[in-house]
Amino acid sequence: MSAPAAGEPPRYKGWAGIRRAFGTPSALTLALLGFGCGLPFLPIASMTLSTRLRDGGLDLGSIGLISLASFFYLLKFLWAPLIDRYVFAPLGLLGRRRSWLLAAQLGVAAGLAALAFTRPELGVGPLVGWVLFTSFAGATQDSVVDAYRIEVAPAQAQAALAATYTLGYRIGLILGGAGALYLAEFGGWTMAYLAMAALMLAPVLATLLSREPDAPESTITRRIDFLGAFWQPFSSYFANNGLALGLVLLLFVGLFKFPDQVIGVMAGPFYLDSGYTKADIATVSKLYGIWAGIGGAFLGGLCVAAFGFRKMLFVAALGVALSNLAFLLMSQYPSQIWAFYAAITADNVAQGFAGTVLVAFMSSLTDRNFTATQFALLVSLANLPGKFAGGVSGYVVEATSYATFFVLSALTVIPTLALLAWLWPRIREAAAAPPR
Template sequence: MSTDISTQDDKNNYKGLKGIQRAFATPSALTMLFLGMGSGIPFLLSGYTLSTWLRDEGIALSTIGLVSYASFFYVLKFLWAPLIDRYPLPFLGRRRGWLVASQVLLVFALASMAIAGPNSSLITFTFLVGLTAFAGATQDTVVDAYRIEIAPVESQAALAATYILGYRVGLILSGAMCLYLAELTSWKIAYFAMAGCILLPLVCVFLSKEPNPTNALHVREIRIQDAFIKPFQQFFSRNGIALGLALLAFVGLFKLPDQMIGVLAGPFYLDSGFTKADIATVSKLYGVWIGIAGAFLGGICVAAFNIRYMLVVAAIAVSVSNLAYLLMAFHPAEQWSFFATITADNVSQGFAGVVLVAFMSSLTDRNFTATQYALLASLANLPGKFIGGVSGYIVEATDYQTFFIFSTLSVIPTLLLLAWLWKRTGQE
């Protein structure tokens, strides 16, 4: 009984204002800042910024959508996550070794994209995009496991906020800075510079500490089939088949409105009459800081309030913010409409991102951190990636306005699932 009371008192220390102060004072917060930056850089360079580059070269929207499938590694990373849990590399430790390997591969892939370019051989270039996405997805898998293992559950919302702060800094580099460099010099120089930016989180890995493996399984003793099967078996054993499937479906649908627009956002800005410098300033500089504000608002709310209510607020915000894109559609090349759209979109994205990360972290078992979280993170992007790949065809068959309304309505299944899960998750 005394142990239960002590555990409850410890959990209470992480609630309210005291919880906010204690969580954000975690020593691991600075490390997560730099690792978040490393994760943010390749994501845009194989997605949003890449689409802008392709559109700037005159490539059709339908082709841009198809090329975006090369970044599908971000939604398939759970397939090789068990290998990351099972086989530590022979240097720097279980987590840091994989981080170094993925970051070195990122530098190579981004530099190769800069050399090749999309106009030499689109097939070769698409392969390099896929290699960049593979390295970035591997890095994300290890960073997520590192974050969950380095601190207690009660600190995860705060670490998610500092991680997303770093992630947003990475988005500034791979978004605003890359676009400015492309406008002032060339896309080749811009992507070379981005390859160089990966060196900072790489140095951070060498200076960081390896998580304490005390609470993790001795992965060297696990058979390879166990490494693949047990994480999924344990997830469904703990939640049951029906609840487990519902949780996976909910996570997969949560970011659908945002993911649908992601592939065509850059091309839409160009088609609306804005220059690469305009896009860099409004979307990838101003917008990122607005997103940071949304992320910290999300971290504070998750630390202080019931996460179920925050899931409702976040899902609705992500959906409704897509209607702001209609302002740009009806008022092209007008700066006020651009700023209004980016404000609504990025605040909601930042807020919802922290809420979702905290929710997914609560669903993982620390014996299978990398695999289970990778599965959840992959599902969070899967439906949107599928639709995003054909979004160019949808817009060419209709128009941007119809597409934005359709993306807003895609939140309905998410809300219905959340209503079913409300009394079954026990989330506090």
């Protein structure tokens, strides 16, 4: 492939184009920003937090309810229009995107440092407060990075930036999951959370050294008034899809990964109650499991490219539900490491596969005039039902058993499959809508 002529924009086709896209400074920047997004998620919104609470002696019901304190990750679409429209004034010299990004990253670091010194066994009030603060900062960071990725490079280079972002995000998950658990096992939870706070220095430096994306000459979002910034992304969605189809699509997205999400809060306590150490959990679930998830994600991408996402939606939804049954092996063979590996392989490959399929589907529903807000809304809906169900999951386990809980979680796929059957003849038309 020949190099572009002077003054001609870079081309991103073929192997030379791939090398060009991955070789841009923005690719490394997105890897570091992705790392910053992935690092705090488990310590404040998922298994690392629930494992810490169980290790401190809290009951399962309380752990499930405390997990709801991270709900800001589900509601980031509510303030995404403000991030699109305004500069964060105290850091305004950095520009619209980087000002919000640096503020959010510093907030995450401060929140993780504060959580290092909370003592949940002495009262959960301060811990819940700092989880709320850190989840708000983390959710804001996610929204800004999504917008930054779209604006910093042309559409042809977006696949490369998404790939490096995903790699950084997964490494962040490894350190926020396995890394934190290893540190907690050998140095205590205070050291673990302080280390996570210190690691936020990497994305902070990336923000300070990166360039601000070029401001768009004009877009619909910039021209509308304050109220319109909130209203138009939603009115546009229903104008493009119609009321009935639009509502069913939102419901389908919300239920798609429900079987997996409903067991998320109970995963850490289940591993501990099954006789595994924190080091076992770190090695199998948060180290090996992350790479199994990456493999599932690549498999999902290949299958979507080969067969389209409509058939893969069925395969992914069914796979997520059936993978929950693999945890029955752990309940039947407690403390057996082979059972742990088998269950995590099934669960994480299914999660990675389904995640890629769902992102492809949600992207097809997004109006390009309101990408950040609409995509944030869809991501929030994809996690909201399972998050609330996870809040009461501890009571279900205490009333029944872990084994019964896993079977019931697998059966929750039935409404999703029913909605997919209704959507089946309509998905092609929704996906084939011309770019906007």
